[in-house]
Amino acid sequence: MKTRYTFGGDEHVYVEMDDEMSLDAFFKSLSMSNAVRDAKIEGVTEICPANASFQVRFDPDVIAPDDIMAKVKELEHKAESAEKRLTTRIIEIPVFYKDPWTHETLMRFRERHQDPNGTDLDYAAKINGYASVDDFIEAHHSQPWFVSMVGFVAGLPFLYQLVERDKQLQVPKYLSPRTDTPKLTVGYGGCFSCIYSVRGAGGYQMFGVTPMPIYDPEQKVAHLKDFMVFFKPGDIVKWKPIDRAEYDAIVAAVEDGTYVPRIAKVEFDLDEFNADMRGTNAKMLEALNDA
Amino acid sequence: MTLKIKNPGLATSIQDLGRIGFFHLGIPLGGAMDRYALRAANMLVGNDEGAACLEAVFMGPEIEFTQTATVAVTGALLPIKVDGEYQEAWTSFVVKAGQTLSFDFLQSGARIYIAVSGGITTPEALGSRSTYPIGALGGVEGRAIQAGDELPTGGSQGLGAGRTVSEPLRRKPGTPASLRVLPGLYWHRLTDEAGAGFFEDEWKVAPEADRMGYRFKGGRPLEFVDREQPFGAGADPSNIVDGCYSYGSIQVPGGTEPIVLHRDAVSGGGYFTLGAVISADMDLIGQLQPHTSVKFEKVDMAQALEARKERKGMLARIREELG
Known part of the structure; x- marks a missing residue:
């Protein structure tokens, strides 16, 4: 892992912890961006952590580019010595796989896809070596996921699968991006899953849809009353497969204000996870079941 | 009212x-x-x-x-x-x-x-x-x-x-429009020839130009330095592990059509960026119509800061004029 520092125009410092994705790179990027935030450097206006990199936006009228760069570099040792441990939450996200809305959309954009003769799930199952779509769906939801970045558009989480690298699912993005994606689509691109927080353009493969809102600018949804964006980096997610009846029931509960997401507080320790992935996951899932 | x-x-x-x-x-x-x-x-x-x-x-x-x-x-x-x-x-x-x-x-x-x-x-x-x-x-x-x-x-x-x-303070793009760019971010992904070609070629604003980003067409496709793609980045040589995007950053999906992200930018994604349009020239992009000819001009940080000062100076002169 070799840190790379560069400028993005005259207003951004960009720091890449590694050119490949790993939880080590994520943890280092998160703790280093936290160290920059804690340093309260005058002239810094935004700090954006990403999967294996982060960005600092600054006002060059307040702090010279070389000075902010030097200050950010000084904080690297802090990130290296930081504990790779998070007190976080695990959240159960219901997913209606093979739903009719993403199906209608993926048929509409078939000419932009690698395999125009099947669905996105057919293709993803095939290239990942699964005998059936249902086996693939099980691989998608059986183990938890880590929110490694929030962004692209308002409140959209990128999720990284908490399994051995050779077990991680990988699917390319559409050959050419769609101009439409249903709101709350559960998508997949590269090694990341995501939830489209709003309807719009997108290039990730579409697997299903969740009935649980994750972005509400009006803050009317009960679990979004405190803040309009639900996810933050470091959250852990467990997908729960649901059918149409459950989907409709949750949509109705969200509308009448009675839906409460299932959430449990957990500790995530990267070294412990690397030593025993399935065991660490089992403990977190148990906490969720008790919630 | x-x-x-x-x-x-x-x-x-x-x-x-x-x-x-x-x-x-x-x-x-x-x-x-x-x-x-x-x-x-x-x-x-x-x-x-x-x-x-x-x-x-x-x-x-x-x-x-x-x-x-x-x-x-x-x-x-x-x-x-x-x-x-x-x-x-x-x-x-x-x-x-x-x-x-x-x-x-x-x-x-x-x-x-x-x-x-x-x-x-x-x-x-x-x-x-x-x-x-x-x-x-x-x-x-x-x-x-x-x-x-x-x-x-x-x-x-x-x-x-x-x-x-006054007329000289009514700032607008020239013809062809020149947008100053500070190379950086994932610039190293381009071959030297592709990097030079990006600045030599004349580009035209594509019809896909809005508050999120401006797309450009007409220059030569960009070639990438060969590498085995890193884990999580995606197969295309223009892909990276999804990272943050800078305002003004220039991504070139598939190496063909550069897109400059503007005020309503997506905050991140999986395309390499070759650098960013300097802060002083972001306003000018907002005044470009589709089909306008554009040249990207390579600058260093000192020039970017000088341009920023110049733009601020013009605003100060408007303030003085208007009292």
Whole structure:
């Protein structure tokens, strides 16, 4: 892992912890961006952590580019010595796989896809070596996921699968991006899953849809009353497969204000996870079941 | 006092100087694409420089005033009329109660900024009135304005007619437009030849050009340095592990058509970026029409900061002129 520092125009410092994705790179990027935030450097206006990199936006009228760069570099040792441990939450996200809305959309954009003769799930199952779509769906939801970045558009989480690298699912993005994606689509691109927080353009493969809102600018949804964006980096997610009846029931509960997401507080320790992935996951899932 | 929207134009939205501090959640800065023009328009009518204005692209709206106000229109050249009578651009004028502000066809540039004394006073969302339609934030219910909308304003009379910005301070892109770029970010992914070609070629603004980003066509495809793609990046040589995007950063999906991210930028994604348009030239992009010829000009950080100072100096001179 070799840190790379560069400028993005005259207003951004960009720091890449590694050119490949790993939880080590994520943890280092998160703790280093936290160290920059804690340093309260005058002239810094935004700090954006990403999967294996982060960005600092600054006002060059307040702090010279070389000075902010030097200050950010000084904080690297802090990130290296930081504990790779998070007190976080695990959240159960219901997913209606093979739903009719993403199906209608993926048929509409078939000419932009690698395999125009099947669905996105057919293709993803095939290239990942699964005998059936249902086996693939099980691989998608059986183990938890880590929110490694929030962004692209308002409140959209990128999720990284908490399994051995050779077990991680990988699917390319559409050959050419769609101009439409249903709101709350559960998508997949590269090694990341995501939830489209709003309807719009997108290039990730579409697997299903969740009935649980994750972005509400009006803050009317009960679990979004405190803040309009639900996810933050470091959250852990467990997908729960649901059918149409459950989907409709949750949509109705969200509308009448009675839906409460299932959430449990957990500790995530990267070294412990690397030593025993399935065991660490089992403990977190148990906490969720008790919630 | 309210502004009655009789015809909204093409994609007219309420914008100010944007909302800072939410990009890490995917909510961009937003605000006027041409901030220079927005500030000038506000100065002309006597508003705070960051007051909310209307940003109209290619076509102007038609607006009935319910009270007398001072108005100024800056940015693109789109002939201005009050009850059919022509008014000067970059110059304040008075619209009386019951009169209608309208526009002829676009002559040059792309976006106008309409400042009304007292500013537009729709509710703020996350500290700004700027409209961000993707996230349904700001503006009128998070959308562009529509016929029938009644926009509240601060209602002041303003400083009256005849205040003007002198010709040399009416900043606009040249022909061909030149956009200064600081190479950086993932510049190392390009071969030396591709990097040089990017700056040598003449590009044209593509029809896909909006507040999120401007796409360019016509230059040679860019070649990448060979490598085995890193885990999680995706198979295409233009892919990276999804990272943050800088405002003004230039991504080139598949190496073919550069896209410069603008005020309503997506906050991150999986395409390499070769550097960013410098902050001083972001305003100019907002005034480019599709098919406009553009050259990207390579600069270093010292030149970028000098250009930033120069732009600030021009705004200071407008302030002096207007007293």
